[in-house]
Amino acid sequence: MSFLSPSGLWWLTAIPLVVLLYWLRPRRVSVVVPSLVLWRRSLREQVRQRPLRRFERNVLLLVQVFAVAAAALSLARPQRSTAGAVDVVVVLDVGLRMQATDVRPSRFEAAREAALKLLDGLRGVRVGMVAAARSPRVIQPLTTSRSDAVAAVRALRPTDGPSDLEAAVAVAKSMSPSAAVYVFSDRPVSGAHSSVFGGSLEDVAITGVVASPLPGDRMRVTVTVRNGTPVVRWVPVTVLVEDQPAARLAARVQPGQQTSVAATVPAGLWAEARIVPHDALPVTDRFVALGTRLPRPRVLWVGPPDPFLEAGLRAVAGEPDRQETPDPRVWGRFDVVVVHRVRAALPPGNYVLVASVPTNLPVRALGTVREDVVRFQSRTHPLLRFVDLTGSRVTRAWPVQPHAGEVLAEGEAPLLWAYEAEGLRAVLLPFSPSDSELALRPEFPILLANVVDWLAGPTSSQVEAGSTVSVPAGGLQEAVLHGPDGSRHLRAAAGRFVLPAFDRAGVYVLEAGPARRVWAVHPPVGSATVASSAPAVPPQRVPVEDWGRWLVGMFVALLVAEWWLFSGQARGGRT
Amino acid sequence: MLLEPAFLEKLERLRLVARRKTRGPAGERRSRTLGRGLEFSDHRAYQVGDDWRYVDWNIYARLDRLFVKLFEEEEDRDVHLLVDASASMRFGQPAKLDYAKRLAAALGYVALANGDRVGAAALHGSAVRALPPRRGRAHAHHLFRFLEAEQAHGPTELEEAAKRFAPRRRGLVVAVSDLLDPRGFQAFLLRLRHEGLEVFVVHLLAEEDLAPPVTGELRLVDVETGESLEVTVDSRMVAEFVAQRDAFLESVRAFCARHGMAYVRATTALPVEDLVLRYLKQAGWVT
Numbered sequence: 001m002s003f004l005s006p007s008g009l010w011w012l013t014a015i016p017l018v019v020l021l022y023w024l025r026p027r028r029v030s031v032v033v034p035s036l037v038l039w040r041r042s043l044r045e046q047v048r049q050r051p052l053r054r055f056e057r058n059v060l061l062l063v064q065v066f067a068v069a070a071a072a073l074s075l076a077r078p079q080r081s082t083a084g085a086v087d088v089v090v091v092l093d094v095g096l097r098m099q100a101t102d103v104r105p106s107r108f109e110a111a112r113e114a115a116l117k118l119l120d121g122l123r124g125v126r127v128g129m130v131a132a133a134r135s136p137r138v139i140q141p142l143t144t145s146r147s148d149a150v151a152a153v154r155a156l157r158p159t160d161g162p163s164d165l166e167a168a169v170a171v172a173k174s175m176s177p178s179a180a181v182y183v184f185s186d187r188p189v190s191g192a193h194s195s196v197f198g199g200s201l202e203d204v205a206i207t208g209v210v211a212s213p214l215p216g217d218r219m220r221v222t223v224t225v226r227n228g229t230p231v232v233r234w235v236p237v238t239v240l241v242e243d244q245p246a247a248r249l250a251a252r253v254q255p256g257q258q259t260s261v262a263a264t265v266p267a268g269l270w271a272e273a274r275i276v277p278h279d280a281l282p283v284t285d286r287f288v289a290l291g292t293r294l295p296r297p298r299v300l301w302v303g304p305p306d307p308f309l310e311a312g313l314r315a316v317a318g319e320p321d322r323q324e325t326p327d328p329r330v331w332g333r334f335d336v337v338v339v340h341r342v343r344a345a346l347p348p349g350n351y352v353l354v355a356s357v358p359t360n361l362p363v364r365a366l367g368t369v370r371e372d373v374v375r376f377q378s379r380t381h382p383l384l385r386f387v388d389l390t391g392s393r394v395t396r397a398w399p400v401q402p403h404a405g406e407v408l409a410e411g412e413a414p415l416l417w418a419y420e421a422e423g424l425r426a427v428l429l430p431f432s433p434s435d436s437e438l439a440l441r442p443e444f445p446i447l448l449a450n451v452v453d454w455l456a457g458p459t460s461s462q463v464e465a466g467s468t469v470s471v472p473a474g475g476l477q478e479a480v481l482h483g484p485d486g487s488r489h490l491r492a493a494a495g496r497f498v499l500p501a502f503d504r505a506g507v508y509v510l511e512a513g514p515a516r517r518v519w520a521v522h523p524p525v526g527s528a529t530v531a532s533s534a535p536a537v538p539p540q541r542v543p544v545e546d547w548g549r550w551l552v553g554m555f556v557a558l559l560v561a562e563w564w565l566f567s568g569q570a571r572g573g574r575t
Numbered sequence: 576m577l578l579e580p581a582f583l584e585k586l587e588r589l590r591l592v593a594r595r596k597t598r599g600p601a602g603e604r605r606s607r608t609l610g611r612g613l614e615f616s617d618h619r620a621y622q623v624g625d626d627w628r629y630v631d632w633n634i635y636a637r638l639d640r641l642f643v644k645l646f647e648e649e650e651d652r653d654v655h656l657l658v659d660a661s662a663s664m665r666f667g668q669p670a671k672l673d674y675a676k677r678l679a680a681a682l683g684y685v686a687l688a689n690g691d692r693v694g695a696a697a698l699h700g701s702a703v704r705a706l707p708p709r710r711g712r713a714h715a716h717h718l719f720r721f722l723e724a725e726q727a728h729g730p731t732e733l734e735e736a737a738k739r740f741a742p743r744r745r746g747l748v749v750a751v752s753d754l755l756d757p758r759g760f761q762a763f764l765l766r767l768r769h770e771g772l773e774v775f776v777v778h779l780l781a782e783e784d785l786a787p788p789v790t791g792e793l794r795l796v797d798v799e800t801g802e803s804l805e806v807t808v809d810s811r812m813v814a815e816f817v818a819q820r821d822a823f824l825e826s827v828r829a830f831c832a833r834h835g836m837a838y839v840r841a842t843t844a845l846p847v848e849d850l851v852l853r854y855l856k857q858a859g860w861v862t
Contacts (some may be wrong), residue, residue: 028794028805034663034784035731035755036797036804038823042815043806 006123008075014068022061060565067558074551087142089128089172090115090149091192093185094156095163096465096523100186100201102280107198108158111184114195115153118182119146128175129153132168132185133501134161134466134524142175159503160283161466162524165189203228204235204277205284207258207525211271213292214264221246222262223273223287227253235275237261241268241291267293269460270507270520283523288507290520294460297452298333298515302326303340306432308439309354312448313338332475333513335456341432348423348475348495350455355398355432361419362403363428369399369413377409383418383427383450384408387443394438397431418454423495425455425472460518464525465505470498471517479512577680577719582848589685589851589861591654591747617645653694653708653746654686655772656718658725659779660697660704662799663755665727667781667843675751675779676722677847682749683718685851685861687711693718694742697725698752701735708744730799731756733763745771751779754827757800761830774836775860778827781843785820787813 033039092115098108119127127149129140140152165185169192172181181192188194208224221241227233237249247263265271268291275285299313299320313320320338323330331337332349339346339353345360357365374392378384389409399413405426409416417428433439438447457471473479473492481488481499484506490497502508502521510517578586621630621641629643656679664672683693687710694708695718706721733756742748748767754760754776767774790808797803806812824840831838839858841850855861 028792029789030794030796030803031788032796032798033788034666034753034781034798035757036795036800036802037755037757038784038816038819039795039804039806041819041823042812043804045815045819 005075005077008072008077011072011075012069014072015065018064018068019061022064060562063558063562063565067555067562070551070555070558074548074555078547078551087126087128087176087179088118088122089130089142089175089179089181090118090153091130091132091165091168091172091181091183091185092153092156093132093163093165093168093183094158095132095134095185096158096160096283097186097198097201097281098158098163099160099283100198100203100280102201103198106158107186110197111186111195112153112156114197115182115184116150119149119153122146126176128172128179130168130172130175131156132163132165132183133159133503134164134464135468136164136168136171138171138175142179157503159466159501160505160521160523161464161501161503201228201280202230203279203281203284204233204253204275205281205523206237206273206275206287208260209271209273209287209289209522211289211291213267217267217293218264219267219271219292220262220264221271221273221289222260223249223251224258224260225251225253225275226258227255229279230255233277235277238274239263239265240272240274241265242270243272246271267291269293269295269518272507283505286505287522288505288520289522290460290462290518295516295518297335297456297459299452300331300334300337301340302331302337303342303354303356306340306354306434308433308444309338309340309448312433312439312445313452315445316449316452335459335474335515336452346424346426348473349425350472350474351424351426352451352455353426353428355430357398357400357428357430358426361426362405363400363417363419365430366399366401366413369397371395372397372411372413372415374409374415375411377416378406381406381408381418383416383447383454385446385450387447387450389416389438389441389443389447392436392438392441394431394436396435400428400430421495423473423475423492425495427451427455456515457517459516460520462520462522463502465502465521465523467521468499468501469519470496471510471512473497473512476512479510481508481510483508577677577723578684582681583684585848585852586681586684587688589856590689591682591686591691592859592862615644615646618642619645652686653692653742653744654683655708655740655742655746655748656683656693656695657740657748657750657752657767658695658697658722659731659733659750659752659754660699660725660727661729661731662727663731663753664779665798666783669843670727671753671779671781671843672725672727674841674843674847675777676725678751678777678779678841678850679749680719680722681847681851682861684715687715687718692744692746695721696736696740697722698731698733698736698740699729701732701739702729703736703739705740708742708746732758733760734758734766737763737766740767742770742772746773747775748772749775749777751777753779753781753784755784760827764830764836765834768834768836774831774834776827776831776836776838778824778838778840779843780840785842787816 092111100107103110126142126144128142129149129152131137131139140149143149165183166189169181169183169189173179183189183192183194186196186198188196205226206223207226210222211219213219221239223237225235232255233253235251235253237251238245239247246265249261249263251259251261253259270288270291272288277285296318299317300323301320302323326342326344328344328347332347336350336352339351339356341355343356344358346358357363372394374389377389394415397413397415400417402414402417405417405419407414407417415430419426438444473495477492479490479497481490484504502519505521505523508519508521618631621643625643631642631644634642658675658679660672679695686693690710692708692710693714694706696703696705706718764774787808793806793808795804795806828838837860
């Protein structure tokens, strides 16, 4: 049971006052009578016939006390959920479509207000909140604090990403098996009480932007526009390169179809297309894609040169920096450090160890082996994706005995070992590429690309809004993330920078030391198609059993009983 | 002045009627018995043991049979007026005691006017203040003064008072009381009867005795004992009181009837003149 207005319970303090007034009421009137003989007989007879007679006065007091209690409780508006649920979990859709303004001021604002109204009617039950984004987010664990839940709802903002209502409902139900789940979205979902906001939506949207390189430091930007309206639309398209207008196009799009238009623009880090269709979902009118001038990972070569490996790295990551004399103090500032035939203790960072066995990793060299062949390799590790090393011959190797990490390929001895610890990632090749035929195999550049990606992470990506990523921190502890919502300072945790979810479409740039990583975040493709086919369902309230009316009735009944008892005495007075 | 002259004049024409023969000495009250009287009444046949002096020799001479003459004997009767003067008798409008004093004065005057010896006693709890019986109209003055001086006080202890009231001669006793004795009225009346008195009971009640004075949350205080009783006087209580009152009145009436006592119930609302001249006549107390 809960109370809608708990402050009404303060009226219960009137009960002692009633009792006090009862005891302080005027005393009995003294009347001198000729004799008590007949009175004693009458009283004795009444008590004999009605044993409760002597308690009638106390009954009057009890009725008064109950009446005050009923009035106080009715003012407190007690209620009990009849849904049988002890907990209530509210799922609020924060997906892209909730930004549509076909419902004023927007679907999201309307849904949030309805959710707040629902919360306002809840007392005494635990409330949890789940934001239905690309992946569900528990923004408020189950709590009895209504203010916390309200604050959590008010702090929510719609994202530019998709929403997974089913997953959100599953998460909500996992919070409490007995929970009643209330979903506020633009579409109904099974297994929960759905409140739907918004109906059919006609939207013209950009569904894709692709930049492809052209000679002469230029690139071709292809923009795909989809027409979700029932009429043919001429859609002006503006193409920007790194926020600078680069081209203007126009696309004639048939109803329900999509059309691509292309423009040749100067090469850049990213390209953006914009349209102004004046529809109800402006967020789909903008699309950001990576350009062709992308940043490459910064690689440091430490040790004597190796022409095979250097050629492969040059193809993957460009020309590496070189350090003839090992200086581990600066290694952490590079995305990847190649340590060739150097025995040293490794500071935090990302390393390719070639014929080198560091002193501070759980691995030790066992000597020299000649003529080994890769017989087994991992089929699941990302380092060996699209790579088959089996059968590769190694003429000379320095076999190692690892105590941790993972041996990814081996023959007589381990030939590829990967190790990951907090702040440090390392890939060990216990042989020189010049001592094997590996460098001659077509998988070698792929292997190097996988190695660089695994060690340093991608330096640029195009992702859907709502995605979350983390990147290796290397030897760095701090980084700055620049995005559409401004800049944020990040600290490395467990050797990685965990970036907040990309809730806004746009360009995100992570500056970590001298390295830069770029993400082009776009709205979910296909989200503009749009339309909630389900009719709008009025917001629901938690079904509750309001006891206030019963208590008011009881209060009135008690007043009538009080009046009846009192008038019984009054009738005696008129006799 | 207890009684008005006009009322006294009416009382002089009345006589108290005894319901059984008084075995007192001869007096002014006539009794149809043999001899000792002065006024001839009748003849009857001679019976063995009759006094020869009352044989009517003239009839013997004519009829040759013996007849004796009957004379109306003058009875000498005591009339005792018992007035309950306990504190409860101050209730009523007029007060029960005032009413009782006037009634006793009236009946005493009737008795004195008919030659009876009239005495009076006021009962204050177990104490008795008495006026010895005297004959003669002049005694009416003493009787009236005695009654006028009475004030209501003290508890009601009728039986104890009856024990202290010890008449030297038998006669007739008129008890005027509300009979509201916590210990009961029966022993009181039986005591009078055992004294050989013919008992006349005037059950005098005031309006306060017949109905509750007020209703509500009351603390009833006994005027005589000071005891209190907390009651809620509502309609049910009033009904119960009325039932108990009626039962009490009926018990008194039935008791008197069962023991051959004359009983009259009166309230102070009834004028004394009406009670005496009308209702007591109807009841056969006076003629």
